[in-house]
Amino acid sequence: MKRLSWFNVTSLSLGFAFLYLPMLVLIFYSFNASKLVTVWAGFSTKWYGTLFQNEAFLDAAWVTIKVAVISSTFATILGTMAAYVLVRGGRFMGRTLFSGMIYAPLVMPEVITGLSLLLLFIGIGLDRGVLTIVLAHTTFAMCYVSVVVSSRLVTFDRSLEEAALDLGSTPWEAFRLVTLPIIAPAVISGWLLAFTLSLDDLVIASFTSGPSATTLPIKIFSAVRLGVSPEINALSTIMILIVTVGVVTASLVTKRNAVRAQKDAQAAERAG
Amino acid sequence: MRRAALILVPYVWLLVLFLAPFLIVLKISLSDAALAIPPYAPTLKDGIAALIRELDFENFVFLTEDDLYWKAYLSSLRIALISTVLTLMVGYPIAYGMAKAPDEWRATLMMLVILPFWTSFLIRVYAWMGILSNEGLLNQLLTWLGLISEPLIILNTTTAVYIGIVYTYLPFMILPIYAALDRLDASLDEAAQDLGCTRTQAFWLVTIPLSRNGIVAGSFLVFIPALGEFVIPSLLGGSGTLMIGKVLWEEFFNNRDWPVASAVAVILLLILVVPIVLFQRNQQKQQEAEQ
Numbered sequence: 001m002k003r004l005s006w007f008n009v010t011s012l013s014l015g016f017a018f019l020y021l022p023m024l025v026l027i028f029y030s031f032n033a034s035k036l037v038t039v040w041a042g043f044s045t046k047w048y049g050t051l052f053q054n055e056a057f058l059d060a061a062w063v064t065i066k067v068a069v070i071s072s073t074f075a076t077i078l079g080t081m082a083a084y085v086l087v088r089g090g091r092f093m094g095r096t097l098f099s100g101m102i103y104a105p106l107v108m109p110e111v112i113t114g115l116s117l118l119l120l121f122i123g124i125g126l127d128r129g130v131l132t133i134v135l136a137h138t139t140f141a142m143c144y145v146s147v148v149v150s151s152r153l154v155t156f157d158r159s160l161e162e163a164a165l166d167l168g169s170t171p172w173e174a175f176r177l178v179t180l181p182i183i184a185p186a187v188i189s190g191w192l193l194a195f196t197l198s199l200d201d202l203v204i205a206s207f208t209s210g211p212s213a214t215t216l217p218i219k220i221f222s223a224v225r226l227g228v229s230p231e232i233n234a235l236s237t238i239m240i241l242i243v244t245v246g247v248v249t250a251s252l253v254t255k256r257n258a259v260r261a262q263k264d265a266q267a268a269e270r271a272g
Numbered sequence: 273m274r275r276a277a278l279i280l281v282p283y284v285w286l287l288v289l290f291l292a293p294f295l296i297v298l299k300i301s302l303s304d305a306a307l308a309i310p311p312y313a314p315t316l317k318d319g320i321a322a323l324i325r326e327l328d329f330e331n332f333v334f335l336t337e338d339d340l341y342w343k344a345y346l347s348s349l350r351i352a353l354i355s356t357v358l359t360l361m362v363g364y365p366i367a368y369g370m371a372k373a374p375d376e377w378r379a380t381l382m383m384l385v386i387l388p389f390w391t392s393f394l395i396r397v398y399a400w401m402g403i404l405s406n407e408g409l410l411n412q413l414l415t416w417l418g419l420i421s422e423p424l425i426i427l428n429t430t431t432a433v434y435i436g437i438v439y440t441y442l443p444f445m446i447l448p449i450y451a452a453l454d455r456l457d458a459s460l461d462e463a464a465q466d467l468g469c470t471r472t473q474a475f476w477l478v479t480i481p482l483s484r485n486g487i488v489a490g491s492f493l494v495f496i497p498a499l500g501e502f503v504i505p506s507l508l509g510g511s512g513t514l515m516i517g518k519v520l521w522e523e524f525f526n527n528r529d530w531p532v533a534s535a536v537a538v539i540l541l542l543i544l545v546v547p548i549v550l551f552q553r554n555q556q557k558q559q560e561a562e563q
Contacts, residue, residue, distance in 0.1 A: 004369070004372060004373060004374075005372070007365075007369075008365075008368065008369035008372050008373070009369070011365035011366055011368065011369045012366060012369040012370070012373070012381070015362070015363075015365065015366035015369070016366075016384055018362070018439070018442075019384070019385075019388055019439075019442065020384075020388075022396070022399035022400055022403060022439070023388070023391070023395075023396070023399055025399065025402065025403060025409060026395070026398075026399040026402065029402065038402060038405070038407050038408055038409060038412065078281065078282050078285055079282075081278055081281060081282045082282040082286075084278065085278055085279050085282065085283075089275070089278070089279060092279055094283070098279075098282075098283055098286070101286040101287070101290050101291060102286070104290070105290060107496050107497075107544070107548050107551075109497070109499070109500025109501075109517060109540060109544070110500070110502065111500055111502050111517045111520045111521060111537070112297070112500065112520075112537045112540065112541060115297060115520065115524060115533060115534070115537055116293030116294050116296065116297045116537070117289065117293050119293060119296045119297060119300060119530070119534070120289070120292060120293040120296055123296055135289060136289075138289075139285070139286070139289040139290055142282070142285070146282075171274065172274070196390055199392070200392050200393055200394070202393075202394055202503060203502055203503070203521075206525075207524075217392070217394050220394055220395075220398070221394060221503075221507075224394075224398050224401065224507065225506075225507070227401070228398075228401050228402045228405070232398065233402075236392070236395040236398065236399070239391070239392055239395060240391055240392075240395065243387070243390045243391050243392075244387065244391075246390070247383065247386065247387050247390050248383070251379065251383045255379060
């Protein structure tokens with residue numbers, strides 16, 4: 001077994017301390033009894049209590065989740081279609097423009113995306129609210145989904161699809177019965193990515209939301225501009241916890257599947 | 273028929289919600305403030321000729337006359353560049369350590385790098401506000417250690433912006449470098465040492481040049497978004513830090529000057545074209561090298 005040199009151990013420990021200490025500090029101070037976030041005054045969970053009584057936060061959380069579920073679902077459908085067109089679509093008019101429009105939003109500064117969408121919505125007279133945020137989030141998230149899905153489509157064996165077609169399936173059946181099950185993990189991670197991007201987004205949502213719809217990041221941003229607050233620490237702790245449970249579960253599932261696939265392959269080898 | 277529908281749906285979606293908004297930004301950046309203040313009419317009903325007659329570059333002239341704007345562009349470029357170098361200096365040793373780690377640790381280390389990426393960006397920036405403030409944790413710690421007697425002023429300075437960018441974009445730097453180092457054949461390093469290089473020489477002459485693609489990719493992945501960053505300078509940078517993303521936001525939300533905000537956006541895009549094209553080229557070269 002390889003052994004790590006002291007240099008590597010130091011750089012890894014310092015690096016991960018840098019990545020994780022700020023979040024641990026945040027979590028620690030969410031249990032602080034004092035209103036002053038930086039002065040420790042004993043353990044308390046009261047900020048979680050006040051958080052759950054804060055109607056404005058609860059409303060914003062509800063809007064955020066609603067927007068994230070709807071926009072990530074649309075983004076996954078549109079992004080998967082776009083990926084399929086890019087990888088399997090062959091040549092068609094304006095293909096370069098299409099792939100440019102898929103990749104450009106990935107590198108576009110959020111302030112520009114937000115500004116341009118807002119000007120469009122005002123230009124066509126669409127009232128800003130949940131609908132406009134959903135449209136904005138769907139548009140930028142579909143590009144991320146399509147990158148994730150197309151990287152899976154590129155690597156998979158096309159002859160499987162061709163076999164299904166030769167055996168008499170329609171293209172739609174071949175997609176539903178052969179392609180989709182194979183690319184499903186990529187489609188699911190695309191959905192999760194779109195969902196997180198939407199939950200997280202402050203800038204684009206600020207431009208495209210109206211007074212009727214405030215999302216959680218907008219609420220958090222206007223609260224923390226005034227300084228650090230223990231309620232926001234409590235809210236952050238809950239959000240970090242949810243993400244951690246999700247990511248750890250996902251990586252354990254992937255690992256278990258990999259181990260199982262390896263065992264299957266070994267068994268098949270022994271049998272053959 | 274089905275194929276056409278498959279292509280058209282995402283195509284039209286992007287044309288309407290991505291390309292058209294850009295053309296509107298371009299149009300508004302070239303129009304008069306008085307005409308463009310809401311409700312303006314982004315229609316072509318007067319015909320192309322009238323549109324061209326109306327074109328007016330005064331917003332761009334305004335940007336060059338008021339030194340706030342070019343100072344903001346320069347300062348964004350400087351901040352993005354310095355923080356990219358800092359992120360590389362912090363990220364490379366971590367990626368190197370991961371690549372040298374025993375195989376059974378790899379998946380866990382990888383997950384630990386990716387986890388912060390899934391956590392809210394806003395929350396990760398906010399976490400530093402409590403640490404860096406005058407009565408914050410860092411100052412408490414340094415005072416307790418007896419290293420300082422007066423609190424260091426870090427929050428609301430450019431230093432805090434550097435810390436924020438390095439912290440939030442670190443995974444983008446680590447992952448491509450790790451991928452490059454992971455593919456590296458360890459025997460090359462051994463060969464260099466057998467032929468008389470010291471370990472340090474072998475590192476600088478063999479490992480660094482061979483991980484060049486990862487370094488370049490990671491640097492662009494940090495530099496490009498850092499240039500237009502808004503959240504970090506507005507929460508950590510205070511009023512003294514000038515960055516173009518913040519200027520655009522304030523021009524739009526506080527001054528309500530849409531044509532100038534649009535002109536600021538158009539120039540920012542023109543500046544971004546250079547790094548984006550270079551990044552694309554690097555990715556393409558890498559893909560060709562793999563085949």
